[in-house]
Amino acid sequence: MTTSDASISSPARRLLHTREVLCQGYERDDGLWDIEARMSDVKTHPMHHDDGRVRLPAGRFMHRMGLCLTVDEGLCIVAARAWTEHAPNVECMDIGASYEALVGLSIGPGFTSRVKERFGGAAGCTHLTELLGPVATTAFQTLFPVFEQRRRARLLSDPEGAARTRPPLLDSCFALRAEGEVARGRWPAFAKPA
Structure with missing residues (x-):
């Protein structure tokens, strides 16, 4: 049984905010995999400073950022890069290099708690850190054929x-x-x- 979008809400409504998340997994020629995520937030109305001046016009990116993790076939992170193209504060642009601390972690049981330890609160960007959940799932889905091939080989041997x-x-x-x-x-x- 599925639920269509129309059945979720029947009153008239107007769009105020759109968040898009795109995750993609790539096999590389060197035997590694890149798992890339991009996120954007766009509002349909302007955002204002306290004094009433427009801070961000309607339809412009409030957030546009992403990260790329390079993993081996055991889902161990061997390289990590994060970037911010658009953010509401200039300081947001400075956090990307912190995500290099993901190198050496393995995506699997305990990954989320280790991410929170490293990037919780002021140690990270809320939005980049949130992207790591879908990135982990995308990594697993990307490498699932590798895991299945190993399982079949064990079954045969x-x-x-x-x-x-x-x-x-x-x-x-x-x-x-x-x-x-x-x-x-x-x-x-x-x-x-x-």
Whole structure:
């Protein structure tokens, strides 16, 4: 069952703000992967200073920024670059280099808490730090074929051992819960009664 946009809100409405996030994963010729994210905020109305002067005209970028993480096949970050093209404050332009501190972290369990430790509060940019969540998901989706190829190779070389290995996606979301239909169909040995 899906919910259409029209059914979310029936009263008349007017657009005030648009945030766009685009994440893309690239395979590089050197055996690494680039995971790139870009984010922008645009308001349909002007923003004003306290004295009434227009600070930002309607339709202009309030935020436009991004980051690129280079990862290896184990999802370890080997390079990180962040940039800000548009922001409401000049100081916002200075935080990008701080995100080089991501180098050496691995995307996986505990990644979000390590990111918050390094970039929480005044140590980071709220918007760049928020982008790291979708970047992590994009990294996993980009490298999933690599993980699947490894899993198939293990299955061929050691069918019994591979059959005893709990699928990593099991219980990772509602649809893939051990008590669900998908688990019963894909991983019957690991499925649980509903």
